[in-house]
Amino acid sequence: MKGGLLLGLRAAQLALAFIIMALMAYVADWYNSDTLTMAPPQVNWQLACSVISIVSLIYLEGAKRFAPRAFHSAAALGLESANAVFHFSGFIYLAVFIGKLLFCRGSVCAAARAASVFGAFEFLFWCVSAALAAKEVAAGGFSLPFRRSPKPANEKVVAMEEGARA
Template sequence: MASPIVLGLRAAQLVMAFVILGLSAYVANWYNVDTLTSSPSQINWLLFCSLFTIISIAYIELAPRFMPKVAHPMAFVGLELANVLFYFAGFIALSVFISKLLFCRGSVCGSARADVAFGAFEFLVWGVTSFFAVRDNLKGGFNFRRNRGQAPLAGPQMKESQLA
């Protein structure tokens, strides 16, 4: 069972993912509709990151409850660390992109800057939950190793004959 702190951080991650999704979609739409160029890859990357976060949170929170056979502790750690890496790359790339623009004004620029800020916060929150996930898995000895050395639950594979 997850602690109340982790559940609160998950809620914050989900809310920020939807905020980033909206901001990135707004900026991408502006590029695709009002300019002659397509939206920058940095915006598209943060758009992907927000969708990946929504799917990750759904798996991390719902799989242990409803599909325990597909819930693996190392998959949780992998998703946590992937989100940390994705948001780190995303907010850094978008901030560098914005810093190299000749001018940046208006609601689109403000949305892109807010996208960077929310991406940085999302990176920090995923970093905290990743720390908790790695710590809990190291403390538990990685769940898939716990039964090493024990006999299988199916019973003996061979039995001696009673004829002799």
């Protein structure tokens, strides 16, 4: 994967995750304080999706850079695909909820709508990221540093095997 493209994509994913988290926290706080009811599950799910994205990004970038033995390309593909599915379901779930409201005006409704739109962009970014990871996995880019050939116990055995091949 191209380092610059992937780094820019990760920065956009992180920025959108924080934006969605802030917007959904505002909406959830409004429900909890002004209406004295719990926030709807649609709001909570979108909030959870942004938290999952932040944790995923910490693993995807942190493990690759600082703990390469803990990073696996196929696991990264699964994690990126799961995030794409989470954000797809989240922004659709929230958009349908907002569309069925009888009354939706004001800053809270605008924040929920904006979070749904940002969720759609987050979904697209995770799809691109998953496609790049799938390309790496398909090209045989499994990063398995823990699979090394075993060391022979005896140097004479190696010398005998090399002599037998010659």
